[in-house]
Amino acid sequence: MSLLAVGSIAFDSIRTPYGDVQEILGGSATFFSITASWFTSVSVVAVVGEDFGEEQFKVFRQRSIDTRGVEQVPGRTFRWKGEYAGDMNQAHTLDTQLNVFESFVPKIPTAYLDSKFLFLGNIVPVLQLNVRQALPNLTASALDTMNYWIQGMPDELAKVLATVEILLINEGEARMLSRVNNLKKAAAIIQKLGPKILVIKRGEHGATLFSGNSIFTVPAFPLDEVFDPTGAGDTFAGGFMGHIARSGDFSDANLRRAAVYGSVMGSFAVEEFGVGRLLRLTPGEIESRYREIKSLTHFDA
Amino acid sequence: MSLLAVGSIAFDSIRTPYGDVQEILGGSATFFSITASWFTSVSVVAVVGEDFGEEQFKVFRQRSIDTRGVEQVPGRTFRWKGEYAGDMNQAHTLDTQLNVFESFVPKIPTAYLDSKFLFLGNIVPVLQLNVRQALPNLTASALDTMNYWIQGMPDELAKVLATVEILLINEGEARMLSRVNNLKKAAAIIQKLGPKILVIKRGEHGATLFSGNSIFTVPAFPLDEVFDPTGAGDTFAGGFMGHIARSGDFSDANLRRAAVYGSVMGSFAVEEFGVGRLLRLTPGEIESRYREIKSLTHFDA
Numbered sequence: 013m014s015l016l017a018v019g020s021i022a023f024d025s026i027r028t029p030y031g032d033v034q035e036i037l038g039g040s041a042t043f044f045s046i047t048a049s050w051f052t053s054v055s056v057v058a059v060v061g062e063d064f065g066e067e068q069f070k071v072f073r074q075r076s077i078d079t080r081g082v083e084q085v086p087g088r089t090f091r092w093k094g095e096y097a098g099d100m101n102q103a104h105t106l107d108t109q110l111n112v113f114e115s116f117v118p119k120i121p122t123a124y125l126d127s128k129f130l131f132l133g134n135i136v137p138v139l140q141l142n143v144r145q146a147l148p149n150l151t152a153s154a155l156d157t158m159n160y161w162i163q164g165m166p167d168e169l170a171k172v173l174a175t176v177e178i179l180l181i182n183e184g185e186a187r188m189l190s191r192v193n194n195l196k197k198a199a200a201i202i203q204k205l206g207p208k209i210l211v212i213k214r215g216e217h218g219a220t221l222f223s224g225n226s227i228f229t230v231p232a233f234p235l236d237e238v239f240d241p242t243g244a245g246d247t248f249a250g251g252f253m254g255h256i257a258r259s260g261d262f263s264d265a266n267l268r269r270a271a272v273y274g275s276v277m278g279s280f281a282v283e284e285f286g287v288g289r290l291l292r293l294t295p296g297e298i299e300s301r302y303r304e305i306k307s308l309t310h311f312d313a
Numbered sequence: 314m315s316l317l318a319v320g321s322i323a324f325d326s327i328r329t330p331y332g333d334v335q336e337i338l339g340g341s342a343t344f345f346s347i348t349a350s351w352f353t354s355v356s357v358v359a360v361v362g363e364d365f366g367e368e369q370f371k372v373f374r375q376r377s378i379d380t381r382g383v384e385q386v387p388g389r390t391f392r393w394k395g396e397y398a399g400d401m402n403q404a405h406t407l408d409t410q411l412n413v414f415e416s417f418v419p420k421i422p423t424a425y426l427d428s429k430f431l432f433l434g435n436i437v438p439v440l441q442l443n444v445r446q447a448l449p450n451l452t453a454s455a456l457d458t459m460n461y462w463i464q465g466m467p468d469e470l471a472k473v474l475a476t477v478e479i480l481l482i483n484e485g486e487a488r489m490l491s492r493v494n495n496l497k498k499a500a501a502i503i504q505k506l507g508p509k510i511l512v513i514k515r516g517e518h519g520a521t522l523f524s525g526n527s528i529f530t531v532p533a534f535p536l537d538e539v540f541d542p543t544g545a546g547d548t549f550a551g552g553f554m555g556h557i558a559r560s561g562d563f564s565d566a567n568l569r570r571a572a573v574y575g576s577v578m579g580s581f582a583v584e585e586f587g588v589g590r591l592l593r594l595t596p597g598e599i600e601s602r603y604r605e606i607k608s609l610t611h612f613d614a
Contacts, residue, residue, distance in 0.1 A: 218518075228610070228611075228612070
């Protein structure tokens with residue numbers, strides 16, 4: 013079923029121990045939508061500048077992603093520059109130029125109003141809430157957020173949290189949002205704020221899914237090289253929401269499958285800079301890695 | 314089958330966000346042997362001072378642990394003082410008094426010479442090697458070590474590593490020992506140093522087992538309270554080696570079971586200060602938590 017992603021489209025400049033790249037296609041809506049396109053039909057609401065050209069739009073078209081909601085306005089596209097070192101668990105931001113993203117107000121094309129699933133990438137909570145309220149026919153919506161909004165706009169964040177079924181955040185953000193260190197308690201507190209389905213992302217340690225009273229852990233797939241962690245979280249979200257949207261099944265067993273697809277897709281994302289690996293996938297590769305995670309975690313009862 | 318543990322016996326003083334305790338029974342041999350005693354018969358080689366009394370020996374006897382190898386010498390028992398804060402993943406040592414442990418030379422009682430399984434707790438590598446060489450009839454031996462020896466005595470550590478089948482170390486130590494950040498590569502490098510079976514402990518994120526070419530991840534059991542992480546690593550080792558010793562089965566499927574028992578026992582250890590929870594266990598509780606970890610990780614293929 014149709015899945016709408018709202019978030020950023022950016023040009024990323026990234027340095028890792030494996031090399032560096034300049035101004036490659038990135039952003040939360042980009043990683044999410046390309047990933048989810050392997051599971052279901054996806055449309056995007058985002059903003060880009062005049063420097064965003066045919067070459068970039070072609071990447072989305074190649075994955076049959078509906079970009080009618082990608083607004084092109086005067087100015088330059090959002091730019092992010094970051095670096096990873098050591099165990100590569102943490103990005104160090106070197107430069108952020110919001111450019112056209114600074115005054116981004118998501119506009120939902122009429123053709124998108126019947127979307128059944130929504131992913132609200134990490135943007136200002138007030139804008140997330142506006143989008144959520146503009147779509148009354150949703151089956152489920154998912155939210156990502158970050159420390160900046162948790163600390164800076166707690167009331168606005170609380171309002172949008174109360175309207176979504178699913179929250180995907182990382183471990184540190186879960187602790188910050190709940191104000192407790194213990195993740196099981198943090199999850200219970202966050203579930204009371206709105207989202208009954210909560211995914212706590214733990215980077216190279218995988219993710220934990222809390223749905224109702226059930227807890228499920230999925231590891232990250234062990235890779236020989238983690239080339240570039242940029243976008244891994246949005247890619248996880250793309251696999252998770254992509255599988256939920258294509259199945260429409262909210263049973264605990266199916267949410268677990270969705271979390272495994274999240275981990276599968278995240279593992280592909282980090283194998284190369286940018287979205288290159290995510291574009292070159294095959295359904296067979298996705299299913300094969302799903303089975304590898306099965307054998308990675310299997311033991312006899 | 315008989316399992317011999319060589320390591321420290323200590324009095325620990327610990328402060329956590331949940332409270333603090335003074336001079337309670339601790340040490341690697343203590344946590345390991347009490348844990349392993351739930352699986353198989355265990356004997357201990359360690360050293361204590363004159364301040365170690367009937368009350369402490371009784372704790373070992375209560376679990377039918379053979380303490381004929383616990384040498385009592387003039388002086389005070391090893392003391393450690395530490396603190397945990399925040400996410401409690403890291404102990405901050407406030408004070409270490411080696412006392413009688415400083416001149417510890419393990420002496421293996423004749424009655425222990427037919428031991429089939431050996432756990433070499435974290436002590437000077439030269440002493441670990443001496444013990445290993447004094448026991449020619451072992452089926453398998455396991456080693457723990459730490460950053461201090463990896464950096465300070467690499468040659469001595471390499472010698473003992475070459476003689477053991479199993480190594481249990483934490484994530485940071487695996488990176489330090491292999492000199493690579495990627496854990497899959499680190500494991501391959503470490504396996505070439507000797508131990509074909511490697512457990513990389515990841516604290517609250519669980520552990521990863523590398524046996525030959527197989528990789529298995531087990532999560533930590535999610536608890537409402539992590540009261541005191543002291544001894545969790547040695548407790549994991551006690552469950553892992555305890556199950557291997559009782560089964561004598563080195564198949565990949567059984568090593569996976571052993572890793573789950575390691576995680577199970579580690580989760581009990583941290584529920585209270587010291588060894589209290591490990592003494593009050595029942596076999597039913599152990600099996601029940603084993604099944605809970607099964608349901609925590611299960612998803613449909």
